[in-house]
Amino acid sequence: MAVGGRAQAPASQGRADSPAAQRRPQTVGPQSYTPEQVKLGQTRFAAQCGFCHGRDAYGGEGGPDLTRSLLVAEDSRGDKIGALLRTGRLERGMPAFDFSEGDRLAIIAFIHDQKTKAESLVGGRRGVNVEDLQTGNGERGLQYFNGAGGCSKCHSPTGDLAGVASRFQGLALLQRMLYPAGRPTPDPPTASVTLPSGEVITGKLAYRDEFTIALIDSTGWYRSWAQTTVKTKIDDPLSAHFDQLGEYSDEDIHDVFKYLQTLR
């Protein structure tokens, strides 16, 4: 979940961290569970997890597709998933769950079973492959990058974007290009707060709504103020990405994507 007033899509929309563009990661080792465990897990999953991850664990309103999750692939009989269930990932909207040991294992069994089933589907369920995205023209993409798109005002192929195509591929790169949310989290915008005394405090924006502004100052402290008591200035480079969404043609998007793929 987006904490703070960043221009960041909520989990239900972003899914920029969804690895759906990539080959489904392979499970570390064979694991076997009883049909009873899987069945119980299905019930528990639908009731407690289906709300966000979909009743089939293929992703839903807010939560990613677990059958494509690296953490699930690396899990061995609950050593990763079990720990996550206990602690949650509050910063991303995932609560902690206090399941009984039996229920926890059943849910883990169900997730692994769903992953195995998903891998056996022919033709692929909803998902995007890297090869689907190769319709653009990199030359035109470069022109757009330096010209109409205005991308080069903030980005450089030898600077921040050097090697970007090695870090992200396929859908993940496309989503990152359109709006850089998800993991790794882009740097927060820089906020400057002018106090009534005239003192200016600058730092990374930590929270913003209509009433409150907060930043992490240069000493690492979280500091917040009522918006009515200070003047604020926020430099949010992501706003240019949002504005560009209204400018792109679909061809532009595929061209720039093709160009970015060359930055390995």
Add this chain to the structure above:
Amino acid sequence: MFSSICKRCDKNPAATMNSRFRTVWMSVLMAAMPIPALAQGFDPSLLLKPRTDSWPTYHGDYSGKRHSGLTQITPENVHRLGLAWSFQTGLNIPIKASPILANGIVYLTAPDNIWAIDVRTGRQIWRYTYPMNEGFHIGHRGAAVYKDSVFLTTPDAHMIALDARTGTVRWNIEIADSKRGYWSTNAPLLVRNHLLVGVSGDFDNLPGILKSIDPETGKTQWVFYSTPPPDTSDPTSGGATGGQMWMTGTYDPELNLVFVGTGNPTPVLNGAARLGDNPWTCSIVAINPDSGKLVWGFQASPHDTHDWDAAEVPVLVDANFRGTPRKMLMQASRNGYFFVLDRTDGKNLLTVPFATVNWTSGIDKMGRPIPNPAKDPAPDGRLIAPNEVGGTNYRSPSFDPKSGLFIVSAQDGYGIYFFKPEHGAYGWAGADYGVAGKAVLRAIDYQSGKIKWNHDLGDGAGTAGVLTTESGVTFTGDTAGNVLALRTADGATLWHSGIGRVGNSPITYELDGRQYVLVAGASGLYAFVLPEERQ
């Protein structure tokens, strides 16, 4: 956690262990000794003119305006609002339901759960929890009341009638087969002795079902199909299934018509598998509540390929439209367009976008947006506004009669949509991903469609519905977790409280001479009121 008994009925958590046994005894006694009939039961005819101390149906009344005549809380004094009580569900999930208030009892729902809460204290009177099931637990919209029964739909597409006094089960019926992929989040609509209940189901190719149930017996009175039922060779939908009626409709007693929004077609993103307009998906349908027969239909999104339900509230307004008195129906639809219809015959009066849209090539003679084929989902992706969440969603808008403003939680957002033949023609049949969005409360002048004011709500999509009052106050929530009071005339902020994200629409009522605003934030419920006057 769960025993084999088919219900669980918790009394007030403050009660002692012994009272758990008393509860059981009470239930047995109540079952054995009939309580004098309807001493406090909810009279369904009150829905025609709800009392100010109640909010007895999802929209508060039949019109769907979510506008209250109460005037104690004003733009001048709303900043003095304070908390009267709060109620915590203790669940991990946000409340997406509208509270229902009848006979001094608030009924609040979440998937598998309903709480009866004392409106004066916020204390739990009883709680009913439905047995663990494999249905889809995506959310819940609310309950319905009739005489001394309260009704709860379930994730496995059942409807339960509970004794409104005790939470004990009276009957339990299957609305649709959850094993085929149906579920229900629906707050049923009561029209006389017809309890209208809808279901959902996007991941399977299923016909859209709205059922009329006898609230006394649970027997089915009629079934309306928005797309052809199985085993018929009816070609009218062009092969589309879907069109689920998962939101609560509205009702005009004079016309004796119920208006319901229908959902998207299935397969969802694969339009090639279902050519043509695909009626009656993404439509507003007018149905006779006695017969279940369609009287007219209007398609908000012909041949939808973006999951844009037209399930949003069909708001009924009687007023002049450009000088002529009209019985109108207004909808801000998920596809980003605001529609005004004449609800006597479904003819279009106005179609205008209220949020960022890039998917149309014009408006046709019937007032319907024309989908641009270049914006159909494609193998390499198409950038579409709005995204799947929509220009708005199920959260209620409000119509303020005095200012003529239709106030809706809008989103200017973009998503990227994919489809290739290998995705097939079953269920979702494609892929789509939200890119980014901004939430804005918009006040639309219903006669021109012009936006009178905007109030930024934050990044992403808003989750709060809207309530307006006759005194000129608008209540809603932002994306940061504040409930807001705004001035209806210009959208200026008057008051806020950080109760957590508002997941549905506030309600208001008058009790013991004081006006309350009741609103859910995150997984709790909060009652706000002006300070008591000192004697």
